[in-house]
Amino acid sequence: MANSAPPPPPATPSPASKLVRIIAVVILALIVLVGLAVLITWLAVKPKQLVFRIDNASARDFSLKNDHLNATFAFLIKAHNPNGRISVYYGPAEVSAAYDGQTVAFNTLAPFRQPRRNVTWLAATLVARDVALPRDVSTDLAVQKKSGNIGLVVRMKARIRFKVGIFRLKHHTLRVSCSPVKVRMPLFKNFETTTCDLDW
Structure with a gap:
């Protein structure tokens, strides 16, 4: 009876496959280290939400x-940065006012920097010039004007960037929505502060 052939020796990994494996391990280790560094920095900084509100509005x-x-x-x-270790850089901010879903006025504010634990006041002047309105919207707006104030939705959109120490993080698009903003007519003095919602 013929003897069976001996099993072939185990294949030796080629140098190329060893190199690929080493590179994969190094990349994975770097990803883990970067993730840990970001997490530790985030926990150390303890970021807080930016706060926006409208303190006055008139027409x-x-x-x-x-x-x-x-x-x-x-x-x-009013733009409030409550963070003790984070400053914010704002690009040009687009500010609009809408009534019943229709934008009636628009303007762009200049870029600005907001330091840590800072309150910045933004004066936005928006001009509505010969804006055509549907008849029902125009009628409703006329009624609100007689009451002394007009309920508008004010929105702001800007590209922002956070700075932590010497590090500048990537850009984000900040969207601020304030509603309802009771815009007072000149003869009416009372104004209710309006808080805003943020999204980015």
Whole structure:
């Protein structure tokens, strides 16, 4: 009876496969280390949510004729950075005012930097110039004007970047929505502060 052939020797990994395995291990270790560094930094910094609110809003030169709106809206926006170790860089901020889902005024604010534990006041002047409105919206707006204030939705959109120590983090798009903002007519002095919702 013929003897069976001996089993082949185990295959020796090629140098190329060893190199690929080493590179994979190194990359995985780097990912873990970076993740731990980010987590530790995040816990050390203890980031807090930015806070926005509108402290004043008024309208002047308000005119509503033939379903066309002309007005100048002035908003005083309070931006609060409560963080003790994070400063914020804001790009140009787009600010708009809408009534019943329709944008009626728009403006862009200049870029600014907000230091740590800082309150920055933003004065936004938005002009509505011959804005055409649907008849029902125009009628409702006229009724609100007679009551002394107009309920608007004020939105702000800006590209922001956080700075922690010497590190600058990636850009985010910040969206701020404030509603309802009771814009007062010149003869009416009372204003209710409006808090804002944030999304990024």
